[in-house]
Amino acid sequence: MAAEEKVLTEKESLELISQMINKAKNSYHDSGIGPILWGSVIALCSLVTFFQIRYNFKLPFDIWFLTLIAIVPQIFIVSREKKKNTVRSYDDITMDYVWTSFGIGIFILIFINANIISHMKPVLQTYYEIKGTRPEFNYSSFSTSFFLLLYGFPTIITGGCMKMKPMLYGGIICWVAAVVSVYTKIEWDMLLTALAAICAWLIPGILMWKRNKKRLANNV
């Protein structure tokens, strides 16, 4: 911008304001690394669980512990991106709230599910003692539906507000999978979870990563 004391006409002032607001509006950029990480981890855990149930084997550890381990690189990615960003937009703040509340929500859901399962154990035991057979009902199968429902919320909000259509469609797939999983057994629920993670996070994440790489190359 040249001479700062240049006298602006009213029209020029309004044009400058709208030009700058537009420039600032496009300042939200996601590198896509976070969605790639979580899409891969959730898909991997779900697929391994599917194969464990399907082929009746057990790993010496719970594969879902990978989700806890993945928090470490996630913290590293977030702090690195925050350091790199030269601007903090209102969209950044909204996204921080949406995804942090989602992360906390997942832990609350795990806590609620663990409590329901522990309260149901004696009921199911009594059923077994009276009937002599194990009941058909398996709460874990329904808990997958709650997780898929929860996956859909931040994904749809992000996809819709940030105009990332693949993520919006991915979020809708999470909700469709949540409904379908009510009628399917736990092993198929795991396949639905893997599909949801790939569609909601992994594929949109790869697209965002490519778009961001292209943007950075154009800026240089």
Place this chain on the structure above:
Amino acid sequence: MFKELDPILHSQLRLAVVSLLISVKEAEFTFLKEKTNSTAGNLSVQINKLKDAGYIEVTKQFSNNYPQTICKITPAGIDAFELYVKALQSYMNPTAQ
């Protein structure tokens, strides 16, 4: 009756800076420099004028051993910007007043 235009905002670079800051929570000096296509010296002078008028808040800190200047619009800056836009509108569309 035409409203008077705020002389602090009625300058190309200062108006550009305030228009950028009104749209974001906070921005680094480098972001403002890139978006306004200005020189560091000129931008620095104009930022100081906005700061002295109480329209923006400037925080200086270090990140990875590099100095970092973060600018943020103040409530007074938001009010001044809104008044400025209203005044501009009165010039553009005097019959609406």
